[in-house]
Amino acid sequence: MTNVPAIEVRGLTRVFESRKGFLFREVSRTEALRGLDLTVEPEAIFGLLGPNGAGKTTLVKILSTLLLPSTGTALVLGHDVVEESAWLRPRIGLVLGGERGLYNRINARDNLRYFADLYGIPPHEREHRIDEVLERVGLEGAADRRVEEYSRGMKQKLHIARGILHRPQVLFLDEPTIGLDPKSARETRKLVRSLVSDGVTIFLTTHYMFEAEELCPEIAVMSKGRIVARDTVAGLRQLVGGDRTLEAEAYGFEDREVDAIRHLPGVSKVVSEEYGPRTRLTVRLRSLETTPDQVVATLPGHPELAVRERRTSLEDVYLDLVEEEAP
Amino acid sequence: MATADVPHVSRVRATEASLRLAFQMFVADPQWLIPSMIAPVVFGLVAFELFQGAGPDFLTYAILGAGMMSMWGQTLYGSGWAIGQDREFGTLEPTVQSPTPYVYVVLGRVLWNVVSGLAGGGIVYLVVLAVAGAPPALPDPLGFVALFLFVMLTLAAVGILFSAAWVYTRYSGFIQNVGEFAFYVGTGCMFPVVILPFWTNPIALVFPPTWALDALRYLAIPGYVGFAWGFWPDLLGAVATTVVYVAVAGAIFRRVELHVLAKGNLSDY
Incomplete structure (x- = not known):
């Protein structure tokens, strides 16, 4: 374990601007993050809870180099997410989940082959690595089926398979069990635990309290773009x-x-x-x-x-x- | 599964992967039959009807023009749609988030579209061949093939630049729709640029394929008079404009990426 925090965020803000109208443009501003500070230690699961619109996905997207912050700094593995995104991208994984984000007309294996090549996984390792992650998420029997034939739960598993294909050091999971049946959700939680034992740092956002309680030694609660509390579950109980x-x-x-x-x-x-x-x-x-x-x-x-x-x-x-x- | 050492990302492999994916998506989606198979047949028949009776050299002119229209449609639509589809499928985010610079992903898609456009050009040739017979033999077949490949490169250069617009905003469809017809007329695919009003000429000369196609016609049609300047100035113009397009595309892609990361609209469709 290194001494460098897996994630270190200081004074992070993010403002979204949206424009309406053609001749008379109306600009509205939404503050998604309002001066956020956060440190996450490596090789653990950190849980982030918050209602819809709290800023969880915005934070995940900034940390995974998909969105620029308005002000403040965010370091992942000690590297700046804006200035050093090229260094970071091969070392982090992102699972946004949902129905979108996959090439539905081709099969799961071809989806993974494409991303394996984009991540530079060596050709001699590629097929083995694909088989490994498919087995790990329980999709080995459906690898050659078109993704459009998959259930919501299977798509979610494929999202996770893609997220871990390149063996990231930090994995961002944005509501990974949303829409999954109880059995699939339990399997996903088991997988998440096993990833941590492999040395991966997991940054997990979820709506499900029991999931956070079960998986995360440390939890932060986010509301209106700020962290309003952060502690262990026992610590949070005392807090309220x-x-x-x-x-x-x-x-x-x-x-x-x-x-x-x-x-x-x-x-x-x-x-x-x-x-x-x-x-x-x-x-x-x-x-x-x-x-x-x-x-x-x-x-x-x-x-x-x-x-x-x-x-x-x-x-x-x-x-x-x-x-x-x-x- | 232990965390892995970070491998080197081969840009050639990434481009090949993007090309392969474009092919797989093409095969899996029957809607592409219309632009790739049916449109070239229509272009070929229209070209034959327009130029029949104008002499055998005009047959070559018509084949080249209709073939270029088909290839252009494929390149422009294909390149735009490839990125548009990434937006629609929600795959733009994970692709941009990968370590491969997005311009290489675009390059792969554009190369596939150029290849499928080439097939469209081949269909045009076969249609005209079927209805009007074989055009006259080419005076310099090897030079023609080399130049033809260069024409494909000029199309790819334009395709990459248009793709940047699709990455930039989800509203790029209108550029594509306007661009397609402006190109058909403005570049002299079907009609010589010289018969257009003089003010349209500078617009036509902005497109590398205008120059390249004119050079191709100089090479394929004995006695052809296109631009007043002849084959070599045409070739020089094609090379110069292509270099500019590629340079601009390379320069703006990083800026486009920063812009979309700042706006946060990668998942918008």
Whole structure:
């Protein structure tokens, strides 16, 4: 393992401009990244969570040399993504996924042959390398079928096969399991883990909390172009108020009842949400001082009251962090 | 799978890979039958109808003109569409992200289109041969073949430059559509440039194939009078304009790439 961070980002911004109209042009500006700082250590999986439009794909595209930043610097393997893109491109892989990005009218093997040549994989190694990645993603039996006959999951696997064909040192995976059935998603996660054991640094963006929790020792949450939190899953739980959560449901609560819950010992946060005729109070607990029985005792006059205790999930953490950022 | 040492990217291999892919996509897509097979037949028949009865030398003129129209259509459309298709398929991003400079990918596509354009020219020849009989023997067959190959190079030079426009923006189709007909008329494919209004001549002379085709006609048709300057000035003009096109293409491709990376529109279609 080297001492150079796999990824180092300082003050990164990216503004998109779009123009409308012909004679009277209207220019609108969107700030996709707003002064982002980030360091990722090598040979690990780093997870990036964030809602749609948070700037995750913009960041991935800048780091993979497909987009220029507006200001700031981004280094991958210690090399600048703008000035040294030619050095970086053979050393990084990118999996954007989705239905597009492949030559659908030809077969998977020919797709991979084309990219193997663009990556300079030696001719005597090419076929072996293609067989290796096809087997690794589980497409060895469909290698000679046209890609247009592939299911969404198979296309996703082919995207990944192309991303690892040249054996990159850093692999950017942008929502790699989106649209996959549970079995394919599980296989993909297994593959991602095995890549790390081969020494690859994985930069993973995902919407799926359980996926991030399962794969990533470290997670950053992104919202509106900024990193709003970064820690281990346990660290993030503490950040939003603890790793225990109580949920109390009834047909409406009065404000004084919610205040009373808020003042119970160890309560760090109370969120009230309406579900049709019912209201759910989500109570985040910092310690073991408060029990479900105490919550029931604080809410008398609700015979229908249901209280349950669970571990604070990464989804709770994510929603808390993203909602704090909301206007 | 361990991470690999970074291999040297052979630009020749990358160009060959791009050419191979273009061929595979061509074979897999029946829509290409129209420009590659049917259009040359139409061009050949139109040329025959226009020039029949004008003498055997005009037959050669017609074959060269219709063949050039066919080759031009293939080169321009093929080169543009190759990049346009990369946009449509979403493959422009992973291709640009690879270590191969994109100009070599374009070169491969253009070379394939030149080869398929050559097949179109061959079809034109066969059509005219079938309906009007064989044209007169060429006075200098070897020189003709060498010059013909050079004509293909001039077409490739124009094709590469047009491809840069497709990388630049998804709205390049209009350049392609306008360019095709301007070229047909402006370069004297079918009609001699000299019969066009004088103000059109400078436009015609901007295209390398105008010069190259005129040189080819000087070589193939005894007594041909095209530009007032003759075969050698034509050849010189063709070489000079081709060098300029290739130099401009080489210079602007990196800038075009930086522009699209700055705009972030590589995945737009």
